[in-house]
Amino acid sequence: MVQRLHLVFGGELVDPQSTQFANVDEIDVVGIFPNYAAAYNAWKAKAQATVDSAQTRYFIAHLHRLRDEETASSPTAKLG
Numbered sequence: 001m002v003q004r005l006h007l008v009f010g011g012e013l014v015d016p017q018s019t020q021f022a023n024v025d026e027i028d029v030v031g032i033f034p035n036y037a038a039a040y041n042a043w044k045a046k047a048q049a050t051v052d053s054a055q056t057r058y059f060i061a062h063l064h065r066l067r068d069e070e071t072a073s074s075p076t077a078k079l080g
Helices: 036-049 075-079
Strands: 006-012 028-033 056-062
Touching: 006 036, 028 036, 036 056
Parallel strands: none
Antiparallel strands: 006 028, 006 056
């Protein structure tokens, strides 16, 4: 079975229409989850808990979609 990890994180944004964090040092890393359903549940709980803060937003990152920067198939590895 293929492992499909997901990261849930969030924090205060500079502008609610952007994805730029006001302070990177204060990003709330909720956790890494074994599947999308578990990540979604964690994201939903955090989003609902911060509903009164228009500047705060949470995200789900699909870690299984990231590539190893050391492999030749990665665009960044070709730049080196």
